[in-house]
Amino acid sequence: MNDALNRLPAFSFVWPTMLWLLVFVVLLGTSYVWLDRRRQRVRAHHPALKTVGLGIKPGAPWRRHVAPALFLLALTTLIVAIARPQAVLMLPSRIETVVLALDLSGSMRAEDVAPSRLRAAQQAAKVLLDAQPAGVSVGVVALAGTAAVAQAPSRKKDDVMKAIDRLQPQGGTALGNGLLIAITTLLPKLSADAAKLMNEDNAPKKLAAPASPATPVPGAAPPLGSETPVAPGDYKAGAVVLFSDGESNAGPEAMKAAQLAASNGVRIYTVGVGTTEGVVLKVDGMSARVKLDEKILKAVADTTGAEYFRLEDAAELKKVYQALNARLAFDKRDQVEITALFAALGALLAVCAGMLSMLWFGRVM
The missing domain is CATH 3.40.50.410 (von Willebrand factor, type A domain)
Structure with missing residues (x-):
């Protein structure tokens, strides 16, 4: 059993096919970058629009990227959770x-x-x-x-x-x-x-003809512990x-x-x-x-x-x-599903993204 666990990957998925959903994260990220660059070009041609409705304090333009980045990270984590990740971990042994x-x-x-x-x-x-x-x-x-x-x-x-x-x-x-x-x-x-x-060990040693390994001795006891x-x-x-x-x-x-x-x-x-x-x-x-x-x-x-x-x-x-x-x-290695960990992390990142967006811009995303 230990040898079997040693051959298992340290990290794997129960439903690895669900990871194709990560394509949507890439598409959303690409779309956000494209829209942000388009917004920058519009503002460059219309200077009066640079500060209208942004709610961003001067000197902190990076804030507008924080909430979207956290949202994309949260989405990625939740998709990984959908694929049901599992890992081989060292667990507390039940030694008695x-x-x-x-x-x-x-x-x-x-x-x-x-x-x-x-x-x-x-x-x-x-x-x-x-x-x-x-x-x-x-x-x-x-x-x-x-x-x-x-x-x-x-x-x-x-x-x-x-x-x-x-x-x-x-x-x-x-x-x-x-x-x-x-x-x-x-x-x-x-x-x-x-x-x-x-x-x-205490019995007197007796000379005997060696038996052929391929021929079992009639009535012989099985090896100890076998x-x-x-x-x-x-x-x-x-x-x-x-x-x-x-x-x-x-x-x-x-x-x-x-x-x-x-x-x-x-x-x-x-x-x-x-x-x-x-x-x-x-x-x-x-x-x-x-x-x-x-x-x-x-x-x-x-x-x-x-x-x-x-x-x-x-x-x-x-x-x-x-x-x-x-x-x-801690001497028990076992494969444990850690879906709940990724789901909780994804939810936490999503909440942080929403709170920061409300705090800085007065809106959710």
Whole structure:
């Protein structure tokens, strides 16, 4: 559906054949110019007629052209309205649920983003939470070596805020698990598909002869999410926002979770927390350089029809929040008829033309 809208012209008409009426505007404009020049020639031959009945103050000859010009513009606008114009616009989305997934892995202790990656992610999540309308439910998923729902979707912002504040760094990173939990929190009907992905990753690997792509395997289950496939991003009632540095060392691949989300229209916005240069992190006597892995975060966002943002310093927090909140608030493109707008504008221009003519000349046109 999104691809179809992208192919639509930004501006079009339901009844484009009615635009031929604009010929009358051209004829009226041409007639006015011809009559005005003829009037000027008559006045040139008869000087006594130059100021008779004009009602125009000396030094303001341009006034006589204002009302006719406004009238022609009003007529043009009304004819465009008759053709029923429509435009593809960004409309307020009817989002009902937002699930915030926060990475609690050890690498999120890094301080290349002050005061630390995790604290910066928590601050960004709280700012985003505070900006949501009262009718939007917000949930929190914590992901590390395992993933769990820290707060079920709720409209009580205080409860969600406390759940975010309680999050502490842990060990391991199961990015795929965290995304699957976030997706099923948003759409519980996908729990079976998510569990299958998790079990496949934990099951022992067996060698098997590859099946021919053209030959279906008898009794094989359809691909996950394929029962009612939809275009990526088509699910407008909710979205997932992931705050992570992109590193993962456990659980199913993040892209498998992204594909499940995409096949059900769920958008996963990703926020990369950290710097690409990274920093040396010391934990329990061991040290390692931890970097922001943007590749996987960008791939997850692109696959699900969402966007990727980077949070690498405190100054970027406001920019990331504004951009992300704008996507959540206005993320519905639709073709809308704007006939009423043109009709109202045409009527307003016609009224202005008549009022100015009465004010300056004591007559309507």
